[in-house]
Amino acid sequence: MQHRTITTAALAAVIALAVPTNAWASSSHSGHHPAPTSSTVTYTASDAVIPNPQRGFDHTTETHYRADGSGYTPLDAATLEGYRADGVTQIVRVFYMEAFVDQRRLSPAWLALVQHDYDTARAAGVSVITRFAYVQGGSYPYSAPYGDADLPTVLAHIKQLTPVLRRNADVIPTLQEGFIGLWGEGYYTDHFASDPANPGVLTEADKDARRQVIAAELAALPSSRSIQVRTMQMKQDALRTTSGTAGALTPQQAHDGSAASRIGHHNDCFLASPDDFGTFLSDPLSLDQDYLAADSRYVLVGGETCAVNAPRSEYPSAAAEMAKYHYSYLNLDYNKDVLSTWGQDGMTDAAKKLGYRFTMTSSTVTSGKHPAVSVSVRNDGWAAPYNRRPVQLVLTNGHRHVTVPVRADASSWQPGTTATLTASLRKVPAGKWEVALAMPAAERSVSRDPAFAIQTANVGTWDAAAGVNELGQVVTVRR
Secondary structure (H helix, E strand, O other): OEEEEOOHHHHOOEEOOOOOHHHHHOOOOOOOOOOOEEEEEEOOEOOOOOOOOOOEEEEEEEEEOOOOOOOOOOOOHHHHHHHHHOOOOEEEEEEEOHHHOOOOOOOHHHHHHHHHHHHHHHHHOOEEEEEEEOOOOOOOOOOOOOOOOOHHHHHHHHHHHHHHHHHOOOOOOEEEOOOOOHHHOOOOOOOOOOOOOOOOOOOHHHHHHHHHHHHHHHHHOOOOOEEEEOOHHHHHHHHOOOOOHHHOOOOOOOOOOOOHHHEEEEEEEEOOOOOOOOOOOOOOHHHHHHHHHHHOOOOOEEEEEOOOOOOOOOHHHHHHHHHHOOOOEEEOOOOHHHHHHHHHHHHHHHHHHOOOOEEEEEEEEEEEOOOEEEEEEEEOOOOOOOOOOEEEEEEEOOOEEEEEEEEEEHHHOOOOOEEEEEEEOOOOOOEEEEEEEEOOOOOOOOOOOHHHOOOOOEOOOEEOOOOEEEEEEEEEEOO
16 A cells, blocks of 8 residues: 655645635636636544543552563553453553662663563554652651662662663653662652751752752653652752742643653552642642643643542542642542542543543645645543644545644643634545545654544544544545
8 A cells, every 4th residue: 555645845734724615616716717616624622532642540559570570560461451442541650679789880771671561562553651760668657767769869760861861762661760769759858858867848959959860850751751850849849930820830831841841749648648649739729729820821741649638539529629729540440449439420521531532623724726634623531642742634535644734733632622723635646535634653663553542522533453543434535
């Protein structure tokens, strides 16, 4: 099957406002060509849970590598395939590195195990939100020494992990900061708080050490990838910014590649108490809450619940907060006491709305000498995609495919808004073409895998084999 790609520049594909059907019909034409014709189709929204990439409920897994090499539990292909069948497209994976807490060199054997996990996930069509840590907590209350690594060791390990992170960025949608403290959550640490017995009090030297870890992680990742920190204060300290909306990411910074645009948040005690067990740390708490509501429009937020705290932890309140803070994912495994109070209706609603949920509303095609396609897409989810997402039109005539890049990035489609895409088809070969909308992964290694493509929430439009959303439209290109 022949495949042809037309460049964006040649096609002058642009995002534009919707153009009325009669405006298409009035396009100029020479006398010897048939008058241009237009056709508009509207689409029915689906009520189904859509298993789209990098959004929704996740499963959280962990594995260990102890001094004797024991404890490593590889990812299982059948288990991951079962997750996908249940609508789960990403996992959180915590790699505990007990063997290396006092060693600067990571072993090739362990690095090979990590690589194998990413290969397994890629084959299953599952993304791996990644965290590295050295030690778990035991029974509360926790006391020093906690057992995490010092700054030189952490930086040495990040440097050695850099090739792995870059090689597998296609299935690592984000990296949680990790490394510091119990569970890699940045607290209860021997080396990143001057007084381990009081780890909530940080000196400027402590903050600088943490800044070095974040800077090393951002440098280790491709510029297309972000990290997540455990509290809003951690990002504020890293950037030397304030809390409240004044310190949050601005629309102008949102996609500029700066550190601010590449640091998101994971709240692993969501809904548990007024301050989510130390997640919101500002005085008053509303400063951090306002900060997160603004910042999360453009960076990733996810996490897990950890304690019943009615009525806030019940679904009406939880849903309102997940919308406010633009949640993209939530742990399906913990805390089940919280999630069970949501009921089936609440869980289904969250499964639909976590992250983005794109619904095509209508499309218009114009045939003739100046062919064009316009598609309107509404985001019914709680967030925009948190990584770059290209947009394409795919034209087929039974034996040939032509891909038309659209100058658009679906990561800019904010919740509650409608984007209208308009593309010229002037360079497409003459003939009749069926039209589909595609939103494949940006990374070439998985860009042709339907498991990593976005399906719109519509009835009867998804081509699962091709990973495209059929418009039910035929455009005729004349010369």
